[in-house]
Amino acid sequence: MPDIYDIAILQEVQKNAKITVKELSEKINLSPTPTFERLKKLEKEGYITGYHAKLDIKKLGLSLMVICNVSLKIHQKDFIEKFQEEIIRFDEVKECYHIAGMYDYLLKIVVKDMDAYQQFVSKKLASLDNIGNVQSSFVMIELKEDIGCLIEI
Template sequence: MSLPENNSAIPLDEIDFRILKILQHRSNLTTKELAAKVNLSTTPVFERVKKLEKAGYIKNYVAVLDAEKLNKGLMVFCNVTLKEHTREIGNQFVQDVLSLKEVVECYNISGDYDFFLKILVSDMKEYQNFVLDRLGSIKNIGSAHSTFVMGEIKNSYAVPI
């Protein structure tokens, strides 16, 4: 479920922050359960959550899936450098990457590389095919450097508030 973006900053009080902290760890709580945790009745909590959604503080509600159990357990970080740096080429790269289902995150970064991709595949063979058939077909990639995750130490979606 995607929420409409407003992004108009509104002042937050302590209860708003408590609601956000709770929801970013347990977004499937009912309004009644959330209300009990912040010591308010359900109607004000419902209204606060709607206000936080409308203002863009809450961007989405998702279920975090187990990639291993879904046969997508090989995580690869790929640093990409473009051959040329024009707005048109950058925009085309972004459009191409958005169509790659294996790329679950993409960031435009500063430094030695232009983009940082997080890729999930089943195994090394699937990654090789992905690089040769899909990523490699994107025009204007100068280089792609892959790093393979051997073990996950910490993975949190929570914003430190």
């Protein structure tokens, strides 16, 4: 179980994945060597699963973000697993959640424009056998995106 220093490390690397061990050690009031050892231990134990760069998608020409709700026709294990295997292969799908409620899956899709989304839906999503219903909501303004999580001591 992470102690107070481990939690401080996790909080800091969530804010800045490029933080140096020296900077990190100063922020958590621990010398660099034990800070480095703790960081490596947190990685090895799976608390830290990767480091990511946040990109400005609009500068990359990807101006349309869509929240897409998907219902499956058949809810048997094999059909669910097949859908999951297929949907994660689509580059346009940035996030996919199996959810409870009116729909079975919530997808976050990022594409260039409405034409690209229409192509994605008609050529890729509709090609999946078990799609029952698709409902799309188009993001107008992204008010908050925080990939970190709240860690309490």
